[in-house]
Amino acid sequence: xxxxxxxxxxxxxxxxAGRELTEAGSLRDLGLDSMQVVELLFALEDAFGIMLxxxxxTESTFSTAGSLWQTVAAAIHDTGADPS
Amino acid sequence: VTALASGEPGRREQGAAVGGDAWRAALETxxxxxxxxxxxxxxxxxxxxxxVAAMRATGLxxxxxxxxxxxxGGDVRSLVEASIRLGRADLSTAxxxxxxxxxxxxxVRHADERLRRELLPEIAVxxxxxxxxxxxxxxxxxxxxxxxxxxxxxxALALDRRAPVVxxxxxxxxxxxxxxxxxxxxxxxxxxxxxxxxxxxxEDWGGAWDTLGMRASxxxxxxxxxxxxxxxxxxxxxxxxxxxxxxFAPLAHLGWSACWLGSASGALARTxxxxxxxxxxxxxxxxxxLLAHRLSGVRQQLDTxxxxxxxCCTLVERExxxxxxxxxxxxxxxxxxxxxATHRAVEQLVEVVGMRHGYLRGSPTRLERVLRxxxxxxxxxxxxxxxxVDGRLAFLDPGxxxxxxxxxxxxxxxxxxxxxxxx
Numbered sequence: 001x002x003x004x005x006x007x008x009x010x011x012x013x014x015x016x017a018g019r020e021l022t023e024a025g026s027l028r029d030l031g032l033d034s035m036q037v038v039e040l041l042f043a044l045e046d047a048f049g050i051m052l053x054x055x056x057x058t059e060s061t062f063s064t065a066g067s068l069w070q071t072v073a074a075a076i077h078d079t080g081a082d083p084s
Numbered sequence: 085v086t087a088l089a090s091g092e093p094g095r096r097e098q099g100a101a102v103g104g105d106a107w108r109a110a111l112e113t114x115x116x117x118x119x120x121x122x123x124x125x126x127x128x129x130x131x132x133x134x135x136v137a138a139m140r141a142t143g144l145x146x147x148x149x150x151x152x153x154x155x156x157g158g159d160v161r162s163l164v165e166a167s168i169r170l171g172r173a174d175l176s177t178a179x180x181x182x183x184x185x186x187x188x189x190x191x192v193r194h195a196d197e198r199l200r201r202e203l204l205p206e207i208a209v210x211x212x213x214x215x216x217x218x219x220x221x222x223x224x225x226x227x228x229x230x231x232x233x234x235x236x237x238x239x240a241l242a243l244d245r246r247a248p249v250v251x252x253x254x255x256x257x258x259x260x261x262x263x264x265x266x267x268x269x270x271x272x273x274x275x276x277x278x279x280x281x282x283x284x285x286x287e288d289w290g291g292a293w294d295t296l297g298m299r300a301s302x303x304x305x306x307x308x309x310x311x312x313x314x315x316x317x318x319x320x321x322x323x324x325x326x327x328x329x330x331x332f333a334p335l336a337h338l339g340w341s342a343c344w345l346g347s348a349s350g351a352l353a354r355t356x357x358x359x360x361x362x363x364x365x366x367x368x369x370x371x372x373x374l375l376a377h378r379l380s381g382v383r384q385q386l387d388t389x390x391x392x393x394x395x396c397c398t399l400v401e402r403e404x405x406x407x408x409x410x411x412x413x414x415x416x417x418x419x420x421x422x423x424x425a426t427h428r429a430v431e432q433l434v435e436v437v438g439m440r441h442g443y444l445r446g447s448p449t450r451l452e453r454v455l456r457x458x459x460x461x462x463x464x465x466x467x468x469x470x471x472x473v474d475g476r477l478a479f480l481d482p483g484x485x486x487x488x489x490x491x492x493x494x495x496x497x498x499x500x501x502x503x504x505x506x507x
Binding site: 015028029031033034035037038041042054055057058059060 | 228269270272273325326329405407408409410473476479480481482483485
């Protein structure tokens with residue numbers, strides 16, 4: 001996972017409490033609720049200059065840090081943006 | 085009676101529509117029982133015992149139970165059709181039925197094989213009317229959170245649950261309850277658990293159900309305490325969120341909206357009958373332009389709700405992942421629109437017919453009771469809460485597309501909502 005991605009995501013996980021974020025970490029368990037999903041989405045889109053399609057904004061995308069990163073990485077790839 | 089037309093003729097074979105009309109005969113029997121006792125049940129705020137007895141005797145409680153377990157093998161459209169029909173007769177009875185079916189549909193799709201084998205045949209023979217325990221003090225209608233914990237004793241789980249509103253709960257033989265998972269660090273890890281009435285101490289809690297409308301639904305609060313085997317968890321521990329998105333919430337929105345639409349449709353039908361009879365007595369008086377205009381508005385609202393209901397049926401049947409923002413928005417729009425439009429339509433009917441047929445209890449239009457009943461619709465999972473969710477979901481679809489079934493493809497998408505092999 002990209003460190004900038006992890007940094008943005010960590011800001012939205014109120015129950016992470018200083019622990020290390022792993023790809024398998026359940027975002028719901030770590031405190032991401034439906035209300036914060038929008039804030040997180042905006043932050044990720046702004047950070048990487050991407051737009052995530054409605055079609056991919058499902059429960060499974062937001063289930064773990066790894067699944068969300070996959071979706072974000074695919075969007076970065078599609079736009080040709082340079083994540084670094 | 086309205087049968088919800090399916091998108092394609094071939095699809096009907098997926099469900100109960102082709103598999104025999106026995107359930108429709110059962111439905112008529114139940115609707116007649118509901119109709120016969122509705123007025124008295126409303127006055128006394130008494131549970132519709134005769135109608136529920138008819139649901140047991142005819143097997144209608146097993147409408148959604150797969151045929152292999154002895155049920156009618158009904159699908160989402162059967163539930164909607166039955167809810168509309170019962171709604172026309174009596175909204176309290178219809179809601180009791182629709183919410184029972186929501187529990188059954190959840191068991192069919194999410195309980196493990198052992199629990200399905202234990203419960204579904206019992207439901208099909210009329211031995212198990214299920215209540216839904218999701219409300220909790222202080223959380224309003226927030227379905228996806230729970231404060232009361234399931235206490236973990238290894239093979240057993242203990243619960244002590246106070247629920248301020250439980251539709252028909254005092255009469256239920258068993259319950260599906262949302263509880264905070266034993267593993268939860270937060271209040272949004274929720275488990276769904278089944279409990280038989282005789283496994284629990286069930287007490288009335290929070291005052292009598294003496295209400296403006298929906299009086300016969302006897303939805304007063306309950307305190308439920310007891311110890312359950314762990315195998316009575318439905319699905320994995322903590323997985324209610326998934327169950328809710330896939331089944332529980334869609335069946336609620338479809339079932340409730342169908343009940344409300346049925347109630348308002350019955351009101352319009354009876355009003356048209358009265359208007360026609362009155363016209364016969366007054367030769368040449370064929371009604372005013374104002375009357376026509378108002379009736380048109382009522383009919384328009386009911387047709388709009390029907391179209392939305394039919395579209396949502398198709399979405400739920402065809403789409404594998406109902407968590408997509410557009411689909412969530414469309415399903416929520418069904419509940420929001422149906423709850424508002426059906427009440428508004430009946431209020432307009434009161435204006436159409438005036439004091440005698442619109443305001444007096446004894447009128448054959450029954451508008452007075454229907455209006456009181458439908459006043460509950462926006463409050464039954466409060467629309468304000470759905471708007472709060474939808475306002476955020478709107479930002480997840482900034483291009484503003486709409487949920488269509490095109491993604492399902494020519495083959496009709498994924499597996500049927502209730503898989504055919506299970507019917």
